[in-house]
Amino acid sequence: MRHNLAPFPATRLRRTRRSASIRALCQENTLSVNDLIWPMFVVEGSGERQPVTSMPGVERRSVDLIVQAAREAADLGIPAICIFPYTDPALKTDCCREAWSADNLSNRAIAAVKDAVPEVAVMTDIALDPYNAQGHDGIVKDGVILNDETVDALVKMALAQANAGADILGPSDMMDGRIGAMRAALEAEGHKDVSILSYSAKYASSFYGPFRDAVGASGALKGDKKTYQMNPANSDEAMRLVERDLVEGADMVMVKPGLPYLDICRRVKVEFGVPTFAYQVSGEYAMIMAAADNGWIDGDAVMLESLMAFRRAGCDGVLTYFAPQVARALND
Structure with missing residues (x-):
């Protein structure tokens, strides 16, 4: 886009910054x-709160x-929450069967929220790492x-979560073909209105460390997730992945992590024009909080600036x- 501006002083760009109004x-x-x-982390028990130290x-x-x-x-007007489980290590297996148990921790939380606060949309996570004895998002052999x-x-x-009442499914596993398979199964089982917000461009990032602490996956992970x-380093590949997921039936797409990948967010929105989301991941959150706690930045101001x-x-x-x-800041 080219701008043909009158020369200074006819153009003074500071005029539009002169006052708050x-x-x-x-x-x-x-x-x-x-x-x-x-995003919220659910754990077994009643009245149980466990701080995530990182x-x-x-x-x-x-x-x-x-x-x-x-x-x-x-009450705050937040339209959706996303539930992630902290699974009892005793329930983690190589076959990951707890992942689709109708009575697993995530599904009980979904059902409880939809029963008590139906107006809040419940998003889920679809990946096997919380249930996998080897800490991976997929079955390992x-x-x-x-x-x-x-x-x-x-x-x-996906079907177990839909049956529990989930509004939005969030496949974050990055396996090939999973969106098409999920969409076909949801249609066949009568869940035609359940949305899929696909983590289409999820990077093998070092920003996920605190999250893995929060869901108890850090110690279990063997190797890395780079396959x-x-x-x-890749951007064009992300566009291919987004296109693939949309063709297979995704309603919305996700870029993860967030701030280090704003160029990917922009490309997705410009090239596809679909509902585009980003995940401001645990490492991003932890860095802002650590700097704020040390008095190095204004935490609230940086929080709002990062989201803008x-x-x-x-x-x-x-x-x-x-x-x-x-x-709370926006509602004040």
């Missing part, structure tokens, strides 16, 4: 509570307290992550652990 009139992007998805201010909550947090989300066998398991997991998550960056890049919404703080 004029700056507001000229602001190009906005951030609202409608742009937020609040994510200050974030807790694992038992199902009853997840319901309480969902009510808080509704002889050190190899098996694609097709994993897809079969993920389909069962299925994306190379951080997603909106400026074209994202329609963001999964962020800051969601309740942001909502």
Whole structure:
């Protein structure tokens, strides 16, 4: 885009920045509570809160307290939450069968929230790592992550979550063909209105460390996830993955991590024009919190600025652990 501006002093670009009222009139992007998805970690028990030490201010909550947090989300105007389980290590197996148990921790939390706070949309995570004895997002045999066998398991997991009442399924596994398989199964089982928000461009990132602590996957992981998550050096590949998932039936797409991949967010929005989301992941959150706790930055200001960056890049919404703080700031 070319701009033919009158020469100075006829053009003084500072005129539109002269006062708060004029700056507001000229602001190009906005951030609202409608742009937020609040990720939550669920743990067994009742009245149970477990601080996640690598994510200050974030807790694992038992199902009853997840319901309480969902009510808080509704009161703040946050439209959606996303549930991640902290699975008992005794339930983790190589076949990952707990992932599709109708009575697993995630599915009980989904059902409880939808019963108590139906107006809040519940998003889920579809990947095997919380249930896998080897910590991977897929089934492992002889050190190899098996694609097709994993897809079969993920389909069962998707149906179990849909049966529990999930509104949005979030496949974060990065297996080939899983979106098409899930969509076909959902249609066949009568879940035609359940949305799929696919983690289409999920990178093999070092920003995930605190999250793995939060779900108890750090110690279990053997090796790395580079054979299925994306190379951080690649951008064109992300576009192929997004296109593939849309063709297979994804309703929305996700870029993960967030701030280090704003160029990918922008490309997705420009090239496809579909609902585009980003995940402000645990490492991003932890860095902001650590710097704020040390007095090196204004934490609230950086929190809001970082989220505006997603909106400026074209994202329609963001999964962020800051969601309740942001909502309170915006509602004041």
